[in-house]
Amino acid sequence: MLLLSKGVICMKKISRILVFTATVIITYSCSVKKDSFVSRNFHALTTKYNVLFNGEQAYLKGLKEIEQKHEDNFWKRLQIEPITFDERKIASPTFQPGTGFDENSKDDEQVTLTSFDKAEEKARKAIETHSMNINGYEKNRQIDDAYLLLGKSRYYTQRFIPAIDAFNYIIANYPKANLIYDTKIWRAKANIRLDNEKFAIESLNLLIDLDKNEKTLTDLQREQAHTAMAMAYEKTDTIQKVIEHLKLASRTFKNKEQSARNMFILGQVYSELDRKDSATMIFRRLADLKKAPYKYRIRANVELAKNVENDSASLGVLYRLRKLIRNSDNRKFLASLYYQAGVLEQRRGATDKAVEFFKKSIQAKNNSKYQKTYAYESLGNIAFQQEDYLLAGSYYDSVLQNVSKDFDQEKRIRRIKRKNKGLTTLKKHEDLVTNNDSILNLVSMNKEERTAFFEAYIEKIKKEDEDKRQQILNSQNFGSSFGGGSAVNTNNSGKWYFYSNQTLAFGRGEFQRVWGNRPLEDNWRLSDKSVIGNSEFDELASAEDKVDQRYELSTYLEAIPTDSKEIEKLKIDRNEALYQLGLIYKEQFKNNKKAIQNLERLQEVKKDDQLELPINYHLYQLYTRTNDNTKAEACKNIILTKYADTTFAQILLNPEKKIDTAKKKDEDLEKYKELYYLYKENKFEEVVNQIDNYNPSKANSDLIPKFALLKALAIGKYQDKDAYKKALSFVALSYANTAEGLKAKQINERIK
Numbered sequence: 029m030l031l032l033s034k035g036v037i038c039m040k041k042i043s044r045i046l047v048f049t050a051t052v053i054i055t056y057s058c059s060v061k062k063d064s065f066v067s068r069n070f071h072a073l074t075t076k077y078n079v080l081f082n083g084e085q086a087y088l089k090g091l092k093e094i095e096q097k098h099e100d101n102f103w104k105r106l107q108i109e110p111i112t113f114d115e116r117k118i119a120s121p122t123f124q125p126g127t128g129f130d131e132n133s134k135d136d137e138q139v140t141l142t143s144f145d146k147a148e149e150k151a152r153k154a155i156e157t158h159s160m161n162i163n164g165y166e167k168n169r170q171i172d173d174a175y176l177l178l179g180k181s182r183y184y185t186q187r188f189i190p191a192i193d194a195f196n197y198i199i200a201n202y203p204k205a206n207l208i209y210d211t212k213i214w215r216a217k218a219n220i221r222l223d224n225e226k227f228a229i230e231s232l233n234l235l236i237d238l239d240k241n242e243k244t245l246t247d248l249q250r251e252q253a254h255t256a257m258a259m260a261y262e263k264t265d266t267i268q269k270v271i272e273h274l275k276l277a278s279r280t281f282k283n284k285e286q287s288a289r290n291m292f293i294l295g296q297v298y299s300e301l302d303r304k305d306s307a308t309m310i311f312r313r314l315a316d317l318k319k320a321p322y323k324y325r326i327r328a329n330v331e332l333a334k335n336v337e338n339d340s341a342s343l344g345v346l347y348r349l350r351k352l353i354r355n356s357d358n359r360k361f362l363a364s365l366y367y368q369a370g371v372l373e374q375r376r377g378a379t380d381k382a383v384e385f386f387k388k389s390i391q392a393k394n395n396s397k398y399q400k401t402y403a404y405e406s407l408g409n410i411a412f413q414q415e416d417y418l419l420a421g422s423y424y425d426s427v428l429q430n431v432s433k434d435f436d437q438e439k440r441i442r443r444i445k446r447k448n449k450g451l452t453t454l455k456k457h458e459d460l461v462t463n464n465d466s467i468l469n470l471v472s473m474n475k476e477e478r479t480a481f482f483e484a485y486i487e488k489i490k491k492e493d494e495d496k497r498q499q500i501l502n503s504q505n506f507g508s509s510f511g512g513g514s515a516v517n518t519n520n521s522g523k524w525y526f527y528s529n530q531t532l533a534f535g536r537g538e539f540q541r542v543w544g545n546r547p548l549e550d551n552w553r554l555s556d557k558s559v560i561g562n563s564e565f566d567e568l569a570s571a572e573d574k575v576d577q578r579y580e581l582s583t584y585l586e587a588i589p590t591d592s593k594e595i596e597k598l599k600i601d602r603n604e605a606l607y608q609l610g611l612i613y614k615e616q617f618k619n620n621k622k623a624i625q626n627l628e629r630l631q632e633v634k635k636d637d638q639l640e641l642p643i644n645y646h647l648y649q650l651y652t653r654t655n656d657n658t659k660a661e662a663c664k665n666i667i668l669t670k671y672a673d674t675t676f677a678q679i680l681l682n683p684e685k686k687i688d689t690a691k692k693k694d695e696d697l698e699k700y701k702e703l704y705y706l707y708k709e710n711k712f713e714e715v716v717n718q719i720d721n722y723n724p725s726k727a728n729s730d731l732i733p734k735f736a737l738l739k740a741l742a743i744g745k746y747q748d749k750d751a752y753k754k755a756l757s758f759v760a761l762s763y764a765n766t767a768e769g770l771k772a773k774q775i776n777e778r779i780k
Contacts, residue, residue, distance in 0.1 A: 083150025083177050090143030090184060101398060102327050102364070105296045106289060108259045108274075113186055113221070144181040151178035172198050172205040179214060188218045209235065209245055213252050217259065225260040232257050248282040255286060271297055281319060288320040292328065299335055307335045326352065326361045333368040346372045362388075363395035367403050379410060386410075397430040404430065405444060412447075415619060418458065421451035450616045457605040457612070464602040470588050471595055482584040489578060599633070600757075606630040607639060607761055614646060615765075624650050638758045641667065645676045675732070696731045703738060712745040733759065733768035740772060753779055 098112045141149070151174045179194035195215035198205060205211070212235055216228040232253055239245040245253065254277035261269035271294065278291040291314050298307035314320055315328035333349060336342045349369045352358050358365065370385030389395070389403040408423030424444050431441055470478060577583050589595055606626050613623035627647050630639065644663040651660035667676050699722060707715050719739045736759045744752035756779075759772035 080150065080174060080177065083147045083174075083181075086143045086150065087147035087177060087181060090147060090181075093143060094184065099396075101396075102330070103398060103402070105300065106293050108255060108262065108290070108293060109217070110289065111184075142185065144184045148178055148181035148185075151175070151181065172202040172207055172211075175202075176207050176211055176214070179211070179218075183214065183218055183221075186221075188221045191218045192222075209249050210252070213249065213256055216256050220256065220260050220263060223263070225263045228260045229257065229264075232260070246282075247280040251277050251280060251282055251287060255290060258290070267297065267301070284319055285321055288314065288317070288324040291317075291320075292324050292331075295328070295331055299331070304335045304337055308332060311335065323361075326358060327364070330361075330364045330368045333372055336372070342372050342375060346376075360394040363392040363399050363403075364389075366392055367399065367406075370403070370406065374406070374410070383407060383410060397432060398435060400430045401427045401435075401441075405440075408444075415622070417451055417617070418455055421448060421455055424448035424451060450612060454609065454612050454617075457609045460605040461602055461609070464598045464605075467589065468595070468598055468602070478585060478588070479581065482581055485584070486579055486581065599635075603630055603634055603639075604761060606633075607643070608764060610643075610646060611764060614650060620650050620654050624654070638754070639761055641671050641674065641676060642762050648680070696735075700731050700734055700738070703735075707738060707742055710745070712742040715739070715742040733763040733766045736763065737768040737772055749779065 094111055098110050100106055100110065155171060155174050155178070175194050175198045179191045179198075182188070182191035182194065192215055195211050195218065198211045199208065199215070202208065212231060216232050219225070219228040219231075235245070236250075236253055236257070239250065239253075254273045258270050258273040258277060261267075261273065274290045274294040274297070278287045278294065281287040291310060295307045295310035295314065298304075298310060311328040311331045315325050315332060317325065329345075329348060329352060333342075333345045336345045346369060349365055349372070353362065353365050353369065366385045366389035370382040370389065373379075373385060374382035386403045386407050390400055404423050404426040408420045408427065411417075411420035411423060424447060427441070427444050428436075428448065435441060470481070473481065589598070607630055610623050610627035610630065613619040613626065624647065627643055627650070631643055631647070634640075634643075644666045648660050648663035648667070651657070651663065664680055667674070667680060671677055703715050703718055706718070716739055719735055719742075722735075740752070740755035740759050743755045753776055756772045756776040760769050760776060763769035763772075
């Protein structure tokens with residue numbers, strides 16, 4: 029037994045020695061400094077299937093995150109490379125081979141690592157741990173892959189200079205690597221991002237020219253090279269070269285996503301160049317290409333509709349769009365499909381159908397705000413053409429509410445802003461005329477007429493309120509008859525209407541519409557309970573029994589103004605608004621009919637003659653435009669008879685004569701300076717007399733409004749307030765579109 033025990037102990041010692049020896053041998057043979065078959069394959073396999081595998085997985089995850097983050101705007105030319113870079117964040121540190129691998133380095137510390145940071149970390153670890161650089165030659169065939177992963181990861185984190193260093197290291201040290209062509213393409217892309225397009229084009233040209241002779245590139249590499257060339261030429265605005273390389277990049281379709289994208293951009297470029305036939309051919313081919321990603325095929329159909337020219341072709345494209353709309357798989361593309369169908373219907377003259385499609389486009393799910401701006405703009409343009417200016421203004425308002433800061437300086441948006449500014453002013457004046465007319469109409473009624481008018485109005489609102497209450501009761505009855513089974517609440521067999529989700533939702537919406545958001549508390553009807561004492565709780569409990577002031581006749585009768593000054597102000601404001609409306613319709617919107625309506629009405633209701641000259645002159649121009657020669661001649665006679673010394677009269681007498689005003693303008697300017705100095709010397713009456721004698725209205729000068737304002741200011745210094753206000757009103761109305769007219773209006777408002 030003793031011998032047996034000694035034998036066992038001896039065998040254990042021998043086993044340990046053998047294991048230790050084997051470990052030492054394997055460790056020595058797998059050293060990064062030993063060029064052996066075992067060492068080379070051990071580090072190659074460990075690099076590929078351990079460190080690099082994890083790095084590549086992180087890299088792929090990062091690519092997926094970029095794809096999800098990037099959002100294409102198909103209303104603009106797409107980016108060739110679908111990635112959103114912040115051009116302000118370009119890192120400048122350089123990468124030196126053999127350095128920068130210290131994981132404790134302060135510069136490399138990051139609190140939160142992105143997927144690309146993790147991929148870079150794995151690539152660095154592979155190089156640091158498994159690189160077998162022996163006598164200047166790399167023996168680990170996976171290290172070039174690690175450097176390529178390192179460069180690509182840095183590219184996607186916008187560290188283009190360090191990325192180029194990694195690519196250059198491969199090109200310099202692994203000229204025969206199987207990834208050498210991919211590396212050169214990636215280096216060119218990084219140079220393009222750094223605005224080194226010339227170097228990128230030269231290096232890619234060498235690569236492509238070499239491939240023409242030796243056919244060394246794969247189809248996928250060839251696609252990538254031509255795509256990068258298109259990116260470079262796009263930055264140099266060499267559009268013909270962009271077209272050439274996009275064609276070549278979309279020929280083989282190895283990378284389906286990028287090839288379809290290249291083809292789509294090619295069609296967009298043709299469309300921008302107004303080469304409609306070429307664009308249509310590209311988009312039709314892409315729309316019918318089964319191997320292209322579905323989003324590009326759908327968008328290609330939309331672009332087809334944009335580029336269609338004649339009516340016969342548009343019918344075929346419209347049929348195609350309607351078919352796509354009916355397909356439930358296209359729900360996320362409905363906003364664009366509806367909009368483009370509306371455009372085609374509008375071109376065909378089917379305005380009602382176009383409006384219907386535009387509204388559906390706005391209401392569609394998965395709709396972008398930018399897409400909505402086009403639909404709202406189209407609706408605004410239709411309303412504008414139909415002379416519904418107030419509706420057009422509301423649509424243009426919606427455009428401006430939906431446009432983001434990234435696009436608010438577009439030419440299209442700036443044009444809408446200018447147009448909407450005029451419509452906003454128009455709406456203000458239209459509302460003022462409507463409001464003042466309604467009040468003045470009530471003022472002109474006798475007591476019996478007012479009473480009858482408001483009694484009819486009260487009956488109307490009572491009926492509307494009753495209809496609303498009845499609607500709520502009907503919904504409750506609907507809930508009572510609909511609820512009660514397990515279909516509504518399987519745990520309750522009652523028939524109370526709150527068991528119906530539909531009725532409950534309706535009631536909640538109606539409550540919020542009437543009362544707003546109220547907290548669950550006592551006296552919830554009151555928004556401010558600070559002034560309510562305990563003694564008033566009983567009164568509040570019977571609040572429903574109180575009379576609604578809207579139903580009281582006295583509420584309305586007492587609101588009618590009776591003060592003569594207040595009534596006169598309503599008339600003055602109304603007349604000024606009518607004059608402004610006439611000018612806006614005449615000059616800005618070129619709507620002769622509405623301009624004539626407002627100016628003719630002003631002619632009827634005005635009391636003084638201050639506006640007689642400008643009204644007749646504007647009406648003369650409008651009647652001439654509309655070929656109403658009789659009325660035009662009547663206006664002309666008034667001007668020539670009563671205002672023969674004015675510029676307006678001179679223009680009417682010599683419409684073809686080109687007046688040489690250069691010398692006269694100089695004289696006017698000197699005279700204005702002279703009178704202005706007199707004004708500063710407090711010689712106000714002399715200023716007024718000289719302006720009247722000088723009669724600057726004879727001059728065809730831009731200084732006329734200045735003379736008029738100076739005269740009004742001088743009158744205000746020595747005459748009474750009424751004379752001052754009358755003089756300012758004349759300037760404000762006669763020269764409404766000038767700085768002097770606006771100034772006079774502001775002064776007059778302050779006086780009032």
